Amino acid sequence: MEQLAEQIDPGSTVLLTVECQQGVVGPGSALPELAKEARSSGVLHNVARLVAAAHEAGVQVLHAVAERRPDGRGANRNARLFRAAGRLPVQQHSGTTAVRIAEPIEVADEDLVVRRLHGLSPIAGTDVDALLRNLGCRTLVVTGVSANVAIPNAVFDAVNLGYTVVVPSDAIAGVPADYTPAMIRNTLALVATVATTDDVLGCWLGGRSRTRG
Secondary structure, three states, X not given: OHXXXXXXXXXXXXXXXXXXXXXXXXXXXOXXXXXXXXXXXXXXXXHXXXXXXXXXXXXXXXXXXXXEOOOOOOOOOOOHHHHHHOOOOOOOEXXXXXXXXXXXXXXXXXXXXXXXOOOOOOOOOOOHHHHHHHOOOOEEEEEEEOOOOHHHHHHHHHHHOOOEEEEEHHHEEOOOOOHHHHXXXXXXXXXXXXXXXXXXXXXXXXXXXXOOO
């Protein structure tokens, strides 16, 4: 725990939520199987707990949202995943309720929201890296969905950019349910520190919190 506490010091840590938006993990999700897993497993609740603790401890929160223009301009079409997404009955259109952060996660005024129109990663090709560096971030805590695609993309991109990454294992979800622990054990654990939501909360709320300057 001491090593984890050093890694996720509030002054140099950012909490990243990935695609925790209504159109992905909400009741009217375009991906109902993923939404059901994120909710029934407690993952979405744990993300909300981490966000609330981050607000209390002075840890910067950054929400990464995937969206699409109604006309599809700029969106990828070079993989089956993108083509299938374009045919779903619920679309992640900019400005709609589908791209709002889902309950029970609370968005504070000081939170940053980064929206992307293309690609698979919340980091590559977005403003996230520049924002993290300007914030003095050294460690990125990665949460959200999905363990199939966006989460490993975020972890790999962050590690390649020189950040230390912490993954709360009970705050990420994918489908099927047994895929997530396999991904964590065989892949993410090789490049990131794997913890639990309670571990992170203990570090942030167990000691003296401080506000980022």
